[in-house]
Amino acid sequence: MPRRSIVVIAEFSVHPIGSGTSVGRYVKTALRAISKIQGLKYQVTPMSTVFEAKDIETILHAVEVSHKALRSMGVKRISSSLRVDERLDKPRTMRDKVVSVQV
Amino acid sequence: MPRRSIVVIAEFSVHPIGSGTSVGRYVKTALRAISKIQGLKYQVTPMSTVFEAKDIETILHAVEVSHKALRSMGVKRISSSLRVDERLDKPRTMRDKVVSVQV
Amino acid sequence: MPRRSIVVIAEFSVHPIGSGTSVGRYVKTALRAISKIQGLKYQVTPMSTVFEAKDIETILHAVEVSHKALRSMGVKRISSSLRVDERLDKPRTMRDKVVSVQV
Amino acid sequence: MPRRSIVVIAEFSVHPIGSGTSVGRYVKTALRAISKIQGLKYQVTPMSTVFEAKDIETILHAVEVSHKALRSMGVKRISSSLRVDERLDKPRTMRDKVVSVQV
Secondary structure, rough: OOOOEEEEEEEEEEEEOOOOOOOOHHHHHHHHHHOOOOOOOEOOOOOOEEEOOOOHHHHHHHHHHHHHHHOOOOOOEEEEEEEEEEEEOOOOOHHHHOOOOOO | OOOOOOEEEEEEEEOOOOOEEEEEEEHHHHHHHHHOOOOOOOEEEEOEEEEEOOHHHHHHHHHHHHHHHHHOOOOEEEEEEEEEEOOOOOOOOOHHHHHOOOO | OOOOOOOEEEEEEEEOOOOOOOHHHHHHHHHHHHHOOOOOOOEEEOOEEEEEOOHHHHHHHHHHHHHHHHHHHHOOEEEEEEEEEEOOOOOOOOOHHHHHHOO | OOOOOOOEEEEEEEEEOOOOOOHHHHHHHHHHEEEEOOOOEEEEEEOOOEEEEEEEEHHHOOOOOOHHHHHHOOOOOOEEEEEEEEOOOOOHHHHHHHOOOOO
């Protein structure tokens, strides 16, 4: 019996290197592509986009789609960063995680 | 004339390794310590804490204080992650960064 | 004509949370799974594993395979971190990148 | 009695955003500044620089010095990434960490 994750939460950030200091339009294009992914919830923060999905494949698909979006805009070098938190013991939504650490 | 940063925004995450799967109380203790730092604004997201300060020294001080907080709780191994975005060309607050990428 | 990446280099790290402070055997199992991926070169550093591939899909597959390896070992929570550097302007191998910054 | 870390290992990466796609000379300048820090061992990998020190303060000082080095070169935006592994239970050098996961 294969174990299955209950929920996967991740944070992702992507930007071009060498396409000016203002990268907002690239991030926007990536977000537009991401917003079409089935089964993916997301939330924008000042430093990255937080993802929530039932499995890691959906999260990784969002990374793939973001790189594709930037490639299609003609950028020459893409830097991205992903941090994943996969839980198999109990469900935890994006909202739960913020509430649980409220001081 | 030394160049100075206008604003530094960063995201930071810290957790113990080998102290159970629920790490909320450790994050809370770190946040309580961070909340006392002068000149540091912060905002909790599901995956990390976003910092805003006038200089990188203040951001790095928050990292130091967080590790100290976890050490004082008796954890045996600490893992942390910091991503920094330092701008010298124009001011950008945490709020601006979210607005600039709204789809 | 779709643009294609020339080379993708990435660094990846994965560990369980709440399965003790020594996580070497989990990392080993992930590496063993990764070593079977076609078209993926890798190199272990003290903090992560560096990947080199022709496309980002191969890199993301290695992330998927690593999480699967840790799930199969019964861990309850998995934390991972990936940083990607995708170049479309010129080829750069893992080795080139180290040589280019030699002081 | 305050707890003290036995060894801190970290990986750090820094690059300018909007200063071209080739960032080797910026990384070199940062490394030259880092190499003068007392008590800091470092090792260059294709994606980052691995640090080893007795305490986190030394690691954070290297981050500060790197940002300062890039500011002095006139870059307009700096992006950096740091992952820290602080152990309080047993000593582990950079070399030990690689050996422990050899497949």
